[in-house]
Amino acid sequence: MKLSPETIDKIAHLARLEVQEDEKQGLLDDMNKILTFMDKLNEVDTSGVEPLVYMNDEVNVLREDEIKQEISREIALKNAPKEDGKFFRVAKVINKP
Numbered sequence: 001m002k003l004s005p006e007t008i009d010k011i012a013h014l015a016r017l018e019v020q021e022d023e024k025q026g027l028l029d030d031m032n033k034i035l036t037f038m039d040k041l042n043e044v045d046t047s048g049v050e051p052l053v054y055m056n057d058e059v060n061v062l063r064e065d066e067i068k069q070e071i072s073r074e075i076a077l078k079n080a081p082k083e084d085g086k087f088f089r090v091a092k093v094i095n096k097p
Helices: 005-014 021-042 073-077
Strands: none
Touching (some): 005 021
16 A cells, blocks of 8 residues: 555644645655555464463562642642632633633
8 A cells, every 4th residue: 555645735734733845755655654564464374373462471460549748628729820710710721602
């Protein structure tokens, strides 16, 4: 499978990237190399190979959650630029229609 410059434009649009014209050929070459490599991997016979769930046999050692230091609401809000006595006040960042 070979990619075209139009495919680069579509991918850039979907990823919300601005790709300059002089960068397109390099991206096209790199992506075609990746796809060629993936085609090579598809040629490998993997029948009888169990899917790999973990990369190694190490077991993740988890610790219990403990409260180490507790601060009061007043102390937490003390250095807040804006607060209402209970919560931090922040500027609205999501506009709902």
